[in-house]
Amino acid sequence: MATPSRATGSRTADRAVGLADPSWAGLYRLGGLSAVVFVLLVVIPVTLVFAVPVAPVDGRALLPYIAAHKTVYLIELVCFVGLSVPALVVFGAVSVALKDASRSMAAVGGLLGVASEVIALALGSSPQSLHGGLVVLSNSYAEARTDAERAGIVSAADALIAATNAVSWAGILTATGILVLSLAMRKGIFGQVLPVMGVLTGALGIVSEALRPMIGPAYLVHGLLLPAWFGLVGWNLRRLGRRGAP
Structure with a gap:
């Protein structure tokens, strides 16, 4: 049986080579579950796209569309805005998992990720012309x-649509947080594939969010990489959670 001093020394050595602190296993498991929820909240509205026509981006056409497909529109709005909640947990869990691998980058990346999701929740809108205010305007129309x-x-609807589809600082911060955290993953805690994928997702995300009003359908590439990154992060967090389970 290992003595307490040896056990403590072993944990210190593990963290020195970049292994996640097992005392946070519960947070890792919660982060893994939150990543699954995030992916589901993306898949659900994307699936609904095949069930109903795509929402128009012109106010005069969108308001009657919302009235005719109110349930679907509200589901999409709740999913795309609500996914910021599980994303908060994921960013927090990843930041803690990386704290002994690269303390400064883990702190900065986690802060950027959490801040971006708080901003997204405060805005309550999504770049797919989704905004709670448009539901109210649809009823008034x-x-x-x-x-x-x-x-x-x-006119009021067009203003809201323009605002939701403009450059998203929340999206830029999310992509920057992913980029910084992925650079911190180079210690090997999350394997070899995820850091490379994360750097690509983050870098492409910054460009895509900054140029979103101009790139059109090309934004879809980032839109697919983002849930893929969260899914792979979730799998790794669950693995770390099992490793640290008592």
């Missing part, structure tokens, strides 16, 4: 009695 009233509501 349906109840409007004159063309002048409808024109004013359409």
Whole structure:
């Protein structure tokens, strides 16, 4: 049986070579579960795209669309905005897992990731022309009695659509957080594939978010890499959680 001093020395040596602190196993498991939830919250609305027509980006067409597909629109809104909650846990878990591998980069990457998700929750919108205010405007549009009233509501809707589809600082911060954390993963805690994939996801994400109004469908590449990165991170966090389980 190992003595307490040997056990302590062993844990210190493990952390010195970049192994995650096993005392945080519960957080790693929660982070792994949160990553699965994140991926599901992406898959659900993407699947719904095949069930209903794609939402238009023009206010005059979008408001009647929302009225006709309100349930689907609300599900998509809740999923895309709500995925920031599990993302908060994932960023926190990854940051803690990397704290002994690269303390400064883990802290900066985790802070950027958490801040980005808090901003996204505060905005309550998504770049797919999803915004809770548009649901309210859709109801007002349906109840409007004159063309002048409808024109004013359409103008307000167009302003919200422009805001949700503009450059997303929350998205840029998310991508930057992924990039920094992935650079910290080079110690080998998360294997060899994830750091490379994370650097690619983060770098491409920064460019995609900054140029989103101009790149059009090319944004989809980043949109696919992001849940793939979270899924792979979740698998690794669950592995670390099992390793540190009593």
